[in-house]
Structures are given as structure tokens and as C-alpha cells.
Amino acid sequence: MTASSLLEEISDVGRDPKRGGYSRHAFDAGETELRAWFVERAGRLGLGVETDRNGNIWAWWGTPGPDAVVTGSHLDSVPGGGAFDGPLGVASALDAVEILQAKGFRPAKPFAVAVFAEEEGGRFGVPCLGSRLLTGTIDADKARNLRDPDGVTFAEAAAKSGLDPARVGRDSERLGLIGRFLELHVEQGRGLIDLGSPIAVGNTVIAHGRWRFSFEGQGNHAGATLIGDRRDPMIPAAETVLAVRKLARTTADARATVGRLVPVPGGTNVIASTVDLWLDARVPGTDTPELVAEIAKLAEEAAGQEGCRVEVTRESYSDDVIFDDALRRDLGTWLGGPPELPTGAGHDAAILAGFVPSGMLYVRNPTGISHSPEEFSEAEDVDHGARALADALEKLST
Template sequence: METVSQLLESISDVGRDTVRGGYSRPVYSTAELDLRGWFVEQAGRRGLEVETDRNGIIWAWWGAPEKGALVTGSHLDSVPGGGAFDGPLGVASALAAVDVLRQRGVQPNRSLAITVFPEEEGSRFGVACLGSRLLTGAIDPDKARNLRDADGNTFADVSRGNALDPEHFGRDEEALARIGDFVELHVEQGRGLGEEGPAIAVGSSILGHGRWKLTVSGQGNHAGTTLMQDRADPMVAAAQIILAVQKTAAAQPDARATVGRLEPIPGGTNVIASRVQLWLDVRHPEDAVTAALVEAIHGKAQKIAAFEGCSVTLTEESYSGTVHFDAALQRQLENALPGAPVLATGAGHDAGVLAGYVPSGMIFVRNPTGISHSPEEHVEDDDADAGAGALADVLEGLL
């Protein structure tokens, strides 16, 4: 029987990013495909029957696929330069939990499946939790098919190159009916558990959050021949907009707003950009406040752009309202894990998407630094093993 740490060590060289540090494993990259192959191989070792559905979600079954099954799992893709635990910890823990249940001699009363969802981070095609959104119908299949990565490849073309038929994307009633309960284990992406006390927590809710693209358009020109007073420089406007985002969010209690990606076009050192694209992430527990924040940011951006002789447009790329996990399932998790604190999270997860359609819940494993989406993300070996044991306890109670 392999521990969670041993399972993660076996993939520790996959997708290492020598430039950013950490791991870069965008969906359907060589690294992510290698991880998907690793999961299929690990599931096969355990005698689990593996299938990939029409939306690219992998299912590994203990027992025959059936309606109302118990499902657990997470994702294997990462943000650029991400940590080792965000996603893979949940997958490795699910495999280890199956080992624990078998060691205990558990005979399931219903089937159990481990799932791997594609493009949870949205780091390649811009929409987070794309696999679970397709499964549930939370995204229009045409929109998904036409999403493009940084190289201009559509999600449809990339999926087709990986043995999927994009014409079959979309809500899958049969697959949804198979999920009786969904429980996702994930590294904690904050310091709610701290360095002392329990290593495990039960999730209660996910903050409402979304992604928007601001496109600032100006006049591209020569950096050496264009006088400062003659410029309509979208980069100057973009810099001021980023500061306005920070100030707007800081003035609103419990709000978080981030510009984590900026792309000047054409991007030459000696070129005044013709336009600059900024990707905005905004989060707040109250959906109305999130909407108001985005509106306020857009209004300030328009004024800033106009002052610099530029214009700005705002496009919503994805949005998920605040999610409260199924109350009955949460009580069952709390009963199975006495003493585990209950935490809300500001991070999005596939469990949050599924929660609108099937009973869903989450377990968090301590991250002593509180740092995530970064190479410094960390889980101690003992805490990882405790997480797998906790997941096994929960699954046993639900089986």
C-alpha cells in the first residue's frame, strides 16, 4: 500500500517549471497527459475500471458504474508555476483512501468512483472548472469549443487531438445521475488551520468569484520618435487601472481583486503598445457586492483610459456565485471527522460547480504556510496521510 507522499513523489518530476519554479501542467500539455496516464495506471493497479467520458473527465470505478454512486477526486492540471499539491493531493488521497478501505475490509454497498476533471485551473483556456462546467451544462458547449489558448489553438481542436469529439461536449445527464454524493479533498489554500491543532477541516462554502478581461486600446507607435505629449499609451492606462483595482477592493471589506496577468500587444521593448489586455479576478461572499465591485472597477478604468487618450472594454470570461455545500452531507462529514473545524474558502473548485446539481462537500488538508498557487505551497507527509485517512473515514460512512 502506497502512502500519499509516495504517490506524489512518483510524479514529482512531471511538469517541473525551470523558469517559474514549481510546476506548469496546463490541460492536455505533455505534463498533464503524463499525469492522466499515471492516474489510469494507478487505478488499473487497484483493479478499478477506467473510462473517459465525452467531456474529458476520467472515471475510475470500484464496482460497476451505476446511478447514485459515491464519487471523489480532483484535478491534475496546474496554474503556471504552481505548487505540488493543488489538485494532485486530492487525486493521490483518493487512491490511497481506496487502499485504506480495502485494508479495513470494507465491502461497499454502492459503487465508488474517483474522478479527474480537466482544466480546473483555467490556465490554458481561461475558464476555470471547464470539465465540471461542461458536465453540468454550466457553460455553453459552443463557447467552450471556441475558447483559445495563448497560441490560438481552440479547445475543440486540442480536444480532438486528444481523442475527444468536441461535437459531443455538454451536459451529460447519464454521468450526472451516477453522482449520488461528491466529496473533494484539497490542500487548504489559506491559513485557516494554522500550524497547530487539527490537520483536517470540513468545507462549508466557496466565495463568489469570476474572471473578466479588460482590453485597453491606444495608439501603437515608435518608442524613440513619439514625444511623450503625443502618446496614447495603453500601458500607462493599464498601470493606473491595476492600482485602481487594488484600491477599490481594499475599500470593500472581505473583497479580493487581482490582476495576475497582463499582455501588451505587440509586446516589443521599443514599441508603444497598441493595446493591453488585463485579466481581472474578483471575489466576495455576496454576489451583489462582487457585481458592484466589477462595475466600479470598469467605471474607473473608463475614466483612466479616456484621460490617456485610450478606450477600454470589459468582457466576462467566467463567473460562479457563492456556493454553500449541501448541509446534510456536511453534517455527515463533520460526524465522520469529530473535532475538524469548518472552513469557508476563497478558492474555486469542481465541487463548487457540482454543488448546484448534486450533494457535494469538501475536506481540506493543512497547508502550514498558507501559500498556494506558488512553489511554496506545502503539506507535511503526516498531514497528507491524515487526509487520506480522513477521506477513507468519510467514504466508509457514506458507502
């Protein structure tokens, strides 16, 4: 099965009739079905499958051991996401194993395909949660107490899926098995269509984080409360959204977004009592926290003018990541000199890069659109990417 045909197999799983695209989140029905699909597909290839204590799946070609070559990605999506972000890397890894097996290759080093849990943070709010737990870059108690929009904690969801919540957290033994990690992903941007190349090697990931702004005012009747008597948290929330765009425009190469805003109680004829909004901020270098501090200052001023309060909570943050130099050079040599690209998108490979030599391959996305139903990659490019991944894995495993 080619990578493109494997993607076609799962094209109906987790479709979102309201948003379009796919909504597949950690341990929900869609993501669970994809996990079962992966286990079945890996079994057909003779891989030994296990799930670690953080919900990440490992499919081993041969006996697990140190200095392992590991590839893979994730199966979850953002709400209403595209078909390629995550599953492309998993399908390509399975295809790469089949390609290598068909030519009689057997890895001289331990080899695994990994599927990381909750990479997008679409359910519990923290991106790359599975790889953060593996590496200990998120506190285990914090992770256990993360809640989804329905109030279900990560610990509760994990227990329902057969994990022991008491055991989540840094897994030094498993982390120590990884010699090098290589992740293939659909390009999130349109660099390759302009460069005329089907694949690229990743070089850097821009620093990024997520912050929650919680505005508190006074809930009241929309018709009976005069404008001058209101403490409406929606007003400073709205001013903050506008400030995000204004300040991002004045910061070099900054990307700042408010994609989620939740008023409580949420009635049409009700002045909200609280409004939560989530800020995604990404600035190269060390300027992301500085930009967020400016936004927070304006949010506090706007809240005060309306007689409201605001609390700002950092939910996640990662510094700039530069992928392993030697691996990057090797990939360029082995794959015929494809271009190198930076990205503003986060990946599990970027989390692992702080602990093991890690790299990225990108597959062309002619639309340049991602995290949307319009995300796309041609079948020819998808399969080209899987063959390139197989070539790289063969070299790494020899």
C-alpha cells in the same frame, strides 16, 4: 502506496524551470503524463477507467450506476504552481480506495474516483472547465472557441487528445449518476495551522469570477513619438491595476487581483497597440459584480483620457456556494469534529454543489501559501487526510 508516496511518484512531472514549481495544463505534456499515471494506478486497484466526452476521467470501483459516491479532484496546475493543489485530492482518493480494499470493504453503492479537466483554467482561461461542461454551466460553443496563449482552441486541443469537440457540453446522464461528491484539497490559507488541526470540513466558497479588460490604443515608435502625441493603452491598463487594489481595500472582505497582463506587440522600444489584463475578483455575497463595475468605470475613464478604448468581457462567474448541510454535519460526526472553514478558492466541488450534494475536506498547509512553489503539506498530514477521506467514503458507501 500512501498518498504522500503517490505524490512523490509524480514529483518530477511538469516542473517549470522558468517559474519554479509546476506548470501542468489541460492536454499538455505534463498533464497528459499525469493522466496516464492515474489510469495506470487506478488499474492496479482494479478500477475500471473511462474518459467522458468533456475530458474528465472516471475510475469506477465496481459497476457504474446511479446514486454513486464520487471523490476526486484535478491534476492540472496554475502556471508555476505547487505540488499539492489538485494532485493531493487525486492521490488521496487512490490511497483511500487502497485502504478500504485492504480491510476487505466493498462499497454497497456505485463508487468512482474522478479527475476533472482544466480546473485551474491555466491554459484556456476558464476555471473548473471540465465540471462546468459536465453540468452545462458554460455554453459548449463558448468552451470550444476558448483559446490558449498560442491561439489553439479548446476544440483543437481536445480533438488532438482523442475527444470529439462536437460532443462536449452538458452530460445529464453522467451527472445523474452522482449521488454525493466529496473532494479533498490542500488548504489554501493558514486556518488549520492556527487551529492546530490536520484537517477541516469546508462550509462555503466565496463568490468569484474572472474578467478580461482589453485596452486598444495606437502602436508607435517609443523614441519618435512625443508624449503628447501618444495613445498608449499601457497607461489606462496601469491605472486600472492600481484602481483594483484601491477599490478592493474599500470593499469588506474583497479579494481582487490582476495576475496577468499582455501587451501587443510587446517590444521594449514599442508603444503597445493593445493591452489585455485579467481581473480575478472575489467578494462574499452578491457584491462581486458591483466591485467589477466600479473598476470598469474607472478603466473607461482612464482609457478615454489617453484616447484609448476598453472592452470588458466576463469570462466566468460563480455565486457564493454553501456545501450540503447534511453531508457537512455527517463529516463532522464521522471524523471526530474537525473545524469547519470557508474559502476564497474555487473548486470542482463548488460547481457540482449546484446539482448534487457536495462537500470538501482540507488538509493543513503550514505555510498558508498556495498557487506557488512554496505550497506545502507535511507527509504526516497528507496521509492523515487520506485516512480521513477513506473513513468518510466508507460511511457514504455503506
